[in-house]
Amino acid sequence: MVKVEFTDGRIEEISPASVKDILKKLNLKETTTLVTRDGELLTHDIHVYDGQDIKIINVVSGG
């Protein structure tokens, strides 16, 4: 499984897939998120494998 950490500290586990499909499964938009693995930004075509950790950063700020 892939461990997904969100900006607010929440953690979820999800099946391995491409970044694009992971965002789709989590009902998140490509335009409002960035995804990193080991601190490196990932484009949407990159596949995330079993046992890897990723962070999903919400880029929207209010105010």
Add this chain to the structure above:
Amino acid sequence: MKCVKCNGNAVINIRRANAAFCKEHFNEYFTEQTLKSIKQFRMFRKTDKIMVCVSGGKDSLVLWHVLHNLGCDVTGMYIDLGINGYSDRSKEKVTAFADKFGLKTIIVDLREKGYPIPFVARRAKREDCAVCGTIKRYYFNRAAYDGGFDVVATGHNLDDEASRLLANIMHWNDEYMDNTYPVLPAGGKMLKKKVKPLVRLTERETAAFAILNGIDYVMEECPMSKGATSLIFKEALSTIEDKMAGTEIFFYTKFLERVKDKDRSKTDSDEMKICQTCGMESFMDKCTFCRLVEKVK
């Protein structure tokens, strides 16, 4: 995905530009887009003294970084809003950033002044965000005037401006639409020109620039901004943009084209008075800030 410039591994794809970039070429793209806005809207000259309003968030820190790298004379101005926890963490980000890159900073601490936002809002029985806006505007204007700056730069980005434009259109607030223009002229003799060099770039792009360049910003939202209506309009625009890439920048730039010939040279200097309490220019005998803080004394 490959970089459209060098065919190396891309770190970000930008659908509205139908492009993907490696780190080096994304930085180049980001700087070019910023420079394009600065030149197109004649925001400032290379020799101007610039004050950038910083919050500890990604947009303002990135703007500060980019202007510094362009060789501009830029000083960061931070206001500690006195929001327990959040203000401490955001100030830490600003000071760490300034130390890391050796940048000049002005810090105003509202707790020291006796005007922390939650306290003023409670005592004045006003909304937190409205109080925050009034107090921040005052100290930004004051610092820019006292410091002899030529121009005030803010980190407003494409998403901020397009969503504000959408909100104004949906409410038919014609009189506020011009506030979404990338340059707001100086007012009277004391209020400095305000510019938004990041208006061609999205929040996602400023966040990516921050991550790629080691800019550590405060990711948490201000606890007082929960439920802000601006987020509803951003959500609506991002839903459209996600389905139809490029719609947002088309919407905003077409607006700019429509209003580009509007005369913005006129200032309100003839109508301005001097606030009897603080000495700053105001439309009334006492400025909005002084009338607000009077209620908490």
